[in-house]
Amino acid sequence: MPRSVAAHRQAVAELLTAAAARKGTLRLPLMDALGRVLAVDLHAPLSLPPFANSQMDGFAVRSADIPDGGARLRVAAPVPAGAAPEALKAGHAAPIMTGAMMPEGADAVVPIEKATPGTFPAPTDVDAEVELPTVEPGTYVRDCGSDIEKGALALASGTLLGPSQLGLLAALGLGEVETRQPLRVLLVTTGDEVLEPGTELTAGKIYDSNGTLLEASMRQAGLDVVRTGISGDQPGDLLAVLRQHLRNTEKPVDVIVSTGGVSKGAYEVVRLAMTGHPVEFLHVAMQPGGPQGLGTFEGTPFVGFPGNPVSCLVSFEMFLRPALSQVAGTPSPRPVLRVRLAADLTSPEGKHQVRRGTVVDGVVRMEGGAGSHLVHALARANALVQIPGDVTELAEGDEVEVWML
């Protein structure tokens, strides 16, 4: 009886719980923290904006100086961005640039486009005057702390640090940030037919797509990855490679992920190598990614993905990524949408099918067929299309769940 997708995801999460709990924190320069997870609640060390400033190039005024019909005001010394201006005298308007600090006493900005004349006077013109329309207090003023007040929670522990979050930390003047130490994955691809990209292709051989596909997925999900290179179909070779890396105390490994060698062939290297170790080989009611291995190898959690590249990606997205979110707080789940099918489709009964598709304007079009070797079609897709095991036929316009890649 195949295992359900949810049950296998839970089994992967349980396998990784102890390893995730052992991880500490790591203080990193901001750019090195891209894709990492914040380890602490972070409170703003200063207010943003740190001072009231102008949202427009224009004139800083005391709004009370300008009645309904407008007023003619004396032009004060200009306030460029970066300057600490003098207080604004009554009856005056100070030329002020976007981002420049509001002078004390000024409470509004009139944009230059609304001024007469509509250009700033030369700084040498000490007798200049300007005619301005009436303005509400606060107009085009970005108040101190209007984005965040000093001491308020800026980012909660567990936040994934992407460009926007790191930009906020930089705006708050922080050069470093406390991150969760990521789990380190030992990634091994297997198969006598598999060659490193960049080498010469000979008869019967193919290039290793899985290593790159999975390392990229794992890095994107905030994991550390150590690659072993390709292991051939001799179980002894695979065992030697794994043991060599597990002995490396400088880079201790938290989980091993292998690809290939888990199904029913005559030379299933991962199955053979794991004989006598507590690794279970089973079938999940999912396509692609049905054959799976799960257990421990000499105390280290072991996850064996099938060899087909699309099966590897689907296995990562369906099992490892969500399991990591659950146990390691790596908050990188895929955005889930409900969209309409561009065309009819069929799906095998009893298997949760994960098709690849392109979502545009709320409609999903399939990319390629169901085959798990279709890497070109995968590269065109922007979503995984989820078709539950009890659904065998869907019509154009029917709603389906998609996970955006």
Ligand SMILES: Nc1nc2c(c(=O)[nH]1)N[C@H]1C(S)=C(S)[C@@H](COP(=O)(O)OP(=O)(O)OC[C@H]3O[C@@H](n4cnc5c(N)ncnc54)[C@H](O)[C@@H]3O)O[C@H]1N2
């Ligand atoms: N009799 C059966 N045969 C197969 C079954 C089955 O249930 N009964 N399951 C099929 C399914 S589904 C899958 S998925 C694969 C899984 O096979 P393995 O995990 O044993 O993987 P391999 O046989 O080593 O490789 C499968 C496929 O993928 C290619 N491959 C392997 N590694 C790489 C790599 N690093 N980069 C690119 N491509 C790779 C390999 O050449 C094969 O074409 O088994 C089915 N068979």
Ligand code: MOO
């Ligand atoms: O499960 Mo296999 O991954 O269908 O190709």
